[in-house]
Amino acid sequence: MKVNQFKPWVGEEEYKEIEGCFTENWITEGPKSKEFVKQLLDLTGAKYGVLAPNGTLAIYLALRAIDLKPGDQVLVPDFTFLGSASAVEMAGGVPVFIDVNKENFQLDLDSAEKFINPKTKAIMPVHIYGTMAKMDEVMEFAKKHNLSVVEDAAQAIGVHYKDKHAGTYGDVSIFSFFADKTITTAEGGLVVTNDKKKYEKLLYLRNQGRIERGSFIHPEIGYNFRMTDLQAAVGLVQLGKLDQIIERKNKIKDYYFNRLSKIKEINFFKPFDGADWIPFRVGILVEEAEKLMKYMSENEVEVRTFFYPLHKQPCFKYLKDIIPETLDSKNYPNSIYGYEYGICLPSFPTLSEEELDYVCTVIEKYYE
Ligand SMILES: Cc1ncc(COP(=O)(O)O)c(C=O)c1O
Incomplete structure (x- = not known):
């Protein structure tokens, strides 16, 4: 699949x-x-x-x-x-x-x-x-x-x-x-x-x-x-279709939570109290993100990293002459953590039950 x-x-x-x-x-x-x-x-x-x-x-x-x-x-x-x-x-x-916070x-x-x-x-x-x-x-x-x-x-x-x-x-x-x-x-x-x-x-x-x-x-x-x-x-x-989209995206998120929270190595992206969450992506945070993503790709699950920190983007090197401290990695530990640990799981409204089950099975197998 x-x-x-x-x-x-x-x-x-x-x-x-x-x-x-x-x-x-x-x-x-x-x-x-x-x-x-x-x-x-x-x-x-x-x-x-x-x-x-x-x-x-x-x-x-x-x-x-x-x-x-x-x-x-x-x-x-x-x-x-x-x-x-x-x-x-x-x-x-x-x-x-x-910088950003580490939870969401x-x-x-x-x-x-x-x-x-x-x-x-x-x-x-x-x-x-x-x-x-x-x-x-x-x-x-x-x-x-x-x-x-x-x-x-x-x-x-x-x-x-x-x-x-x-x-x-x-x-x-x-x-x-x-x-x-x-x-x-x-x-x-x-x-x-x-x-x-x-x-x-x-x-x-x-x-x-x-x-x-x-x-x-x-x-x-x-x-x-x-x-x-x-x-x-x-x-x-x-x-x-917005209400249906919201309902489906939340079901997908709940499914991932229920299946994957049993794996102790996996942490989840968590919204603040008082904030809604319509998962644009369902994100997980794991120590060996690169290895897990490679395994998932080999098993035909298309994954994405989290965002690459802007201060590291080659296109912003010119800022060194304007505000050099904005290129200093010391200032961005959490953004770097997000990129290194984060994985976006497939989470679109038409994702089928079989596909969801398959994605979770692949992740479970990796941790077995
Ligand atoms: C947070 C954020 N800002 C801005 C944009 C830019 O939007 P667009 O792709 O429509 O130009 C995106 C698109 O992915 C985004 O995710």
Whole structure:
């Protein structure tokens, strides 16, 4: 048996909804995009939202909306996908890495404190692996240091901390709808804010510096960060399936917990009290991660490591001339631990009972 790391759950229903774009002859951003944004705002409770081509560009837009200036520093967890930090560079800022905690790899504010300086403009909590950072503490920290907050909730649609949806604590926040996210539009993103001025700025930035399409007068500098109704059609169907996706992902997580917690060498990723968890991936932490992953691959189970620490990424070597301490491994023990010990198990909604049983059997055999 071969088990993939991830498969998006798309099919006949999404196909039918896309067909509507052709029968109604509207393929660019239009009625379906408008409805998709409306439903996303209903779900999250955010006041304003705009679509973006993907999560990375959504972060870029969010950073522009908080008026990031060249050279401004943004505190970004060392343990996240590259896009969280490359978008900071794209917006003219400097990503400064902070460590994460060892239980669930959300940002660590004690580490953040060490990097505060007069150039620090913003902090970016990244809600990693489908659960959330302690946003009440992040907001307090941001207030103390006069920082803007940009939540990277790429992996956290549907997730709450203390009854507030991810992305509704910060000044501007983003979600991604890439194929492996909880809901997908193939590629896609959303930027949300509760601030009308920032929303207006986002509208100009994403639509060629104007609010209305069809006009050739552009009051502001802006670009094209639109999505299409073809993608929004997929998103609408996916949103309709969200409850089923959450239920299935949680069943998968419980299955792994029940079977694998009997193996004393395995530790699990654990969310904070008060935070939901819609497992973006089910993560386990083991001492011999590399060996176990090799064994699983040989048995045709596709596994992934956890994120590679950003401070070690070759592309960020240039930071040595700007803020050398952000490349010093001494500052990131937990992020390094995550990479060295973490394994992402297959955990997508259409994973069958037989596949789940097979993945667990392979792991059990390794430890026998
Ligand atoms: C935490 C995080 N931030 C940002 C992104 C970037 O999103 P996208 O792939 O839609 O550009 C991702 C995508 O995997 C992510 O996981």
